[in-house]
Amino acid sequence: MNRSKKRISLLLAILSLGLSLSAEGKVVILDYHTFLGNGKSNIDYSEAELAAELDRIASMGYKFVSLDDAIAGRIEGTANIVVTIDDGNHTVYPAFKDVFEPRGIKPYLFVYPAIVSGHVRYALTPEKLRFLAEAGCGIGAHGYHHNPVTDKAWAKDPKDFMHEIELPAPALERLLGSRPTMFGYPFGVFSARAEEAVAAAGYAWAFAADEKVTQVDFADPALDRMAVPRTITYRYNRGAMLRELERLVAYDGPPLFEAPPSAPAPEVAGPLPGDVAK
Numbered sequence: 407m408n409r410s411k412k413r414i415s416l417l418l419a420i421l422s423l424g425l426s427l428s429a430e431g432k433v434v435i436l437d438y439h440t441f442l443g444n445g446k447s448n449i450d451y452s453e454a455e456l457a458a459e460l461d462r463i464a465s466m467g468y469k470f471v472s473l474d475d476a477i478a479g480r481i482e483g484t485a486n487i488v489v490t491i492d493d494g495n496h497t498v499y500p501a502f503k504d505v506f507e508p509r510g511i512k513p514y515l516f517v518y519p520a521i522v523s524g525h526v527r528y529a530l531t532p533e534k535l536r537f538l539a540e541a542g543c544g545i546g547a548h549g550y551h552h553n554p555v556t557d558k559a560w561a562k563d564p565k566d567f568m569h570e571i572e573l574p575a576p577a578l579e580r581l582l583g584s585r586p587t588m589f590g591y592p593f594g595v596f597s598a599r600a601e602e603a604v605a606a607a608g609y610a611w612a613f614a615a616d617e618k619v620t621q622v623d624f625a626d627p628a629l630d631r632m633a634v635p636r637t638i639t640y641r642y643n644r645g646a647m648l649r650e651l652e653r654l655v656a657y658d659g660p661p662l663f664e665a666p667p668s669a670p671a672p673e674v675a676g677p678l679p680g681d682v683a684k
C-alpha cells in the first residue's frame with residue numbers, strides 16, 4: 407500500500423468511527439407513578455396533565471421508544487424518550503388506554519407483586535397487568551413489598567432486604583408466565599450490596615431514579631448496568647424538566663412550556679422520594 411492509499415484508508419477509518427459514534431442512540435428514561443389526578447401528590451398526574459406533557463415532549467422532536475429497543479440499540483440520535491411507570495397503581499390501566507396507547511407509547515412497568523397478587527384496592531389486578539403485558543408493555547420487578555434496598559435496610563434486616571430482590575421474580579412469573587429481566591429499585595435508591603444481589607438474582611439491568619434529567623447510552627461500556635439512571639417526573643417540577651429536555655436537543659422553536667402557576671414546590675419528603683400514592 408502506498409502512502410496516499412494508507413492516508414485514504416486512515417481517513418475512511420476515522421470517518422466510519424465518526425459515523426458509528428453519531429449513530430449511537432441516547433435516551434432519557436422518564437419515571438411516572440400514578441394518574442389519579444387528585445392534586446394530592448407530587449408524583450401524581452391527571453391524565454390531562456400527562457397527555458399535555460407527552461405532547462410537549464413530542465413537539466420538541468423526541469421520539470418515544472420502548473425500553474427493549476433502547477437497550478438493543480434500535481434507536482438513533484439523542485432525542486429519544488423511554489417511559490417507565492413504577493408501582494403498579496390501578497390508574498396505569500386507564501392511562502394506558504386513554505393516553506399512552508393512542509400515542510403509540512408502550513411504557514415499561516416496574517411493579518411490586520405483593521399488591522398485585524394480594525389484590526390490593528389501589529393496585530392493578532392480575533388480569534389488568536396481564537392485559538398490559540400482552541399489549542406490549544414490558545414488566546419488571548420493583549421489589550416485593552416496595553421496601554428500600556439500602557445499607558440502612560440491610561443493617562435493620564438482611565432477610566427482608568434479600569426478599570425484596572429474590573421474591574419478585576417467581577411472583578411475577580406466576581402472574582405473567584415469564585421471569586422479569588429488569589429490576590427497578592424501590593424509591594429509586596440502591597446500594598452496592600443491592601447491585602450485587604440484583605445481578606446475582608439474574609437480572610440483566612437495574613434502574614435507579616432521581617430528579618435529574620440524564621441521557622443514557624446503553625452501549626456505553628462505562629454505564630453501570632445495575633444502576634441505570636431514570637428521571638422521576640415530579641408534577642411541580644415539570645417546567646424545569648421540560649426546559650432541560652429542550653436544552654438537550656437544542657430545541658429552538660417557540661417556547662413550548664409556560665411555567666405552571668407556581669404552586670409552592672414542596673420538599674420531597676425525607677431522603678426518599680414520595681412514592682406509592684394510594
Ligand SMILES: [Zn+2]
Nearest residue numbers: 492493593681
Ligand atoms: Zn416505587
